[in-house]
Amino acid sequence: METSVAADSIRIFDTTLRDGEQCPGATLNGDEKLAIARQLARLGVDVIEAGFAYASPGDFAAVQTIAAAVGTEDGPVVCSLARAIKADIEAAAAAIKPAARGRIHTFISTSDIHLEYQLRKSRAEVLTIAEDMVALARSLCPDVEFSAMDATRTEPEYLYQVLERAIAAGATTVNIPDTVGYSTPEEFGALIRGIRENVPNIDQAIISVHGHNDLGLAVANFLEAVKNGARQLEVAVNGIGERAGNTALEEVVMALHVRRQFFNPYLGRPADSTAPLTRIDTQQLYKTSRLVSNLTGMLVQPNKAIVGANAFAHESGIHQDGILKNRLTYEIMDAQSIGLTSNEIVLGKHSGRHAFRTRLQELGFELDEQELNRAFLRFKELADKKKDITDWDLEAIANEELQAPTEVSFRLERVQVSCGDHEIPTATVTLRLPNGQEVTDAATGTGPVDAIYKAINRVAQVSNRLTEFSVQSVTAGIDAIGEVTIRLEHQGRTYSGHAANTDIVVASAQAYTNALNRLYGVQSRRSSISSEGSEVPVSAG
Ligand code: KIV
Ligand code: ZN
Numbered sequence: 102m103e104t105s106v107a108a109d110s111i112r113i114f115d116t117t118l119r120d121g122e123q124c125p126g127a128t129l130n131g132d133e134k135l136a137i138a139r140q141l142a143r144l145g146v147d148v149i150e151a152g153f154a155y156a157s158p159g160d161f162a163a164v165q166t167i168a169a170a171v172g173t174e175d176g177p178v179v180c181s182l183a184r185a186i187k188a189d190i191e192a193a194a195a196a197i198k199p200a201a202r203g204r205i206h207t208f209i210s211t212s213d214i215h216l217e218y219q220l221r222k223s224r225a226e227v228l229t230i231a232e233d234m235v236a237l238a239r240s241l242c243p244d245v246e247f248s249a250m251d252a253t254r255t256e257p258e259y260l261y262q263v264l265e266r267a268i269a270a271g272a273t274t275v276n277i278p279d280t281v282g283y284s285t286p287e288e289f290g291a292l293i294r295g296i297r298e299n300v301p302n303i304d305q306a307i308i309s310v311h312g313h314n315d316l317g318l319a320v321a322n323f324l325e326a327v328k329n330g331a332r333q334l335e336v337a338v339n340g341i342g343e344r345a346g347n348t349a350l351e352e353v354v355m356a357l358h359v360r361r362q363f364f365n366p367y368l369g370r371p372a373d374s375t376a377p378l379t380r381i382d383t384q385q386l387y388k389t390s391r392l393v394s395n396l397t398g399m400l401v402q403p404n405k406a407i408v409g410a411n412a413f414a415h416e417s418g419i420h421q422d423g424i425l426k427n428r429l430t431y432e433i434m435d436a437q438s439i440g441l442t443s444n445e446i447v448l449g450k451h452s453g454r455h456a457f458r459t460r461l462q463e464l465g466f467e468l469d470e471q472e473l474n475r476a477f478l479r480f481k482e483l484a485d486k487k488k489d490i491t492d493w494d495l496e497a498i499a500n501e502e503l504q505a506p507t508e509v510s511f512r513l514e515r516v517q518v519s520c521g522d523h524e525i526p527t528a529t530v531t532l533r534l535p536n537g538q539e540v541t542d543a544a545t546g547t548g549p550v551d552a553i554y555k556a557i558n559r560v561a562q563v564s565n566r567l568t569e570f571s572v573q574s575v576t577a578g579i580d581a582i583g584e585v586t587i588r589l590e591h592q593g594r595t596y597s598g599h600a601a602n603t604d605i606v607v608a609s610a611q612a613y614t615n616a617l618n619r620l621y622g623v624q625s626r627r628s629s630i631s632s633e634g635s636e637v638p639v640s641a642g
Contacts, residue, residue, distance in 0.1 A: 111332055151167040174202075204244040209250060212251035264306075276335065396599070457477055464492060472503065529541065544558075549609075557613055582603055587599075
C-alpha cells in the first residue's frame, strides 16, 4: 500500500495529463495522452494523474485506457482526480479499475475565501464533506489522496483539523496545494513542518505538495517542503498547467539529483550518499520534454532550465575557454544526464535499415515494424537532401513517426508555392477530405505561409483564426530540419499543430493540417456526445 514508501526517498506524482492539460491550447486526444503516459512510465514517475474521469466521457475513456495500458503491476500508480462529490468519486473508481494500482485523488477547498464565495459552506460543513468523501473513496480503492485546495491561504489550525479527519477516514496521502502560487519558500516549509508537528495521525499518511508558479517560486517552495518532510511532489513536464503553470518536473528532479548531497541529511541519509533521491531516469527527461511540447504545442523557452535549447550552450568567450580546459569550470551537470545526445554525424546516404534501427534503439526509441518502415523511408528521403545525418535528425524523424496523428480527417496530399520579391505569393494545395474526396485549390497571400493557409481554408471549409506560428530549427546547418508549431482558435478553444521537415513550407502546411484534424476530431466527438448525453464542464487548477 502507499504508506509503505521509504521515508528516505521522494515520489514523483505527474499531473501533466490533468493539471498540465488544462492550459489553453494544450488539449490532447486519447492517443496523445496514452503516448505521454507511456513515456512518463519510461521516465519512472511513481504516479500518473491521468485525468479527471467525471469531467467528460473523453476524459473517462482516457483515464481508463491509460489504467489498462500503463498501470501494470510494475508500472506507475494511475490516478484520477475527483471533486469531493459522490458521482465524481464513483466515476474515478470505475475509470482506474483496470490498473494494477489505482488511486482516487479527491479534493475540496479549505480557505475561508473559497468557502465563503465559491463553496458557500461553513468550515464545519467542509470538515464533514471531506471526511465522508474520503471514507467513500477508501471504500472503493485502498489508495486515496486528499487535497485541501488553497491550503496555503487556509488558517493553519483549521487545515490541521481537516487533514486529521481525512487521514482518520482513510486518506493515505494528504496533499498541500499552493493553488494560487502565493506562498514563499520559507512560509511553505513552515506550513509543512506545522502539519508534521500538529496533525496527530500524520505518520499514517504521506505528505504531498502541489504548486503553481505565479510568482516563479514553485520549485523553491517544493525544495523547502522536502526539507520539512514532504515526500511526494506533484509536478508537470515543462511546468505546463493552469495560468503560470505547475512546478516543473525536470527542474525539481534535477535540483534533487545534482544537489543530492545537500538534501541527503533532510531525508535521514549520510550526506555523501550517492543513491538517487527519486526513481526518475534522468536520461529520459529531454525526450519527455520534447514529446510533451510537440503534442501540446506549448513551446519551451530557449533559456528554460534543464530542457531549454540554450540550457547547455556556452556563448561567452570566457565560459567557452573554461569549458575547453575543464567542463566543470562552468557546467554543474552533464548534458547526457538528461538524455541530450551529441550532434555528431552518425549515418549517411548509404546506411542500411539495420544500422538505422540499431541507432534508433541506442537512442531509446521503440518503434514497431510499421513505424520503423515509415521512419526508414523518411530517413532515405532526408539522406537524399542532406549528406550527413546526425542523432538530432534521427530523433526528429523518430518523433515525427511516434507523434503522427492517429485521427486523420484531412490529409495533405500536395503543396506548392511560388513567391519572391516580384511575385504575389501563391499556393496550390491538394487535400483529401474526411469523405475521401481529393480537392485542389489555390490562394494568394501576404507571404507563402499565409497563401498556404488560405488555400487550405478554401478546401477544408473549417472557420478558424491563426493565433500563433513559430519555426524552430531542430538541427544545425543550411539543410537543417525545421519544426513548425502553430495554434489556432475556433469557437473560443485553442488547437495546436506541429510538424517537422527540411522544407519549412511543407512543415507549415502539415502543422496546419494537423491542427485542423485536432479541431475536427474534437468537434465530431462533441457532436456525438451531445446527441448521446451531456458533457460536464469541470476542471480544477
Ligand atoms: O491547484 C490545485 O489546488 C489543484 C488541486 C485539485 C490539487 O490542482
Ligand atoms: Zn493545480
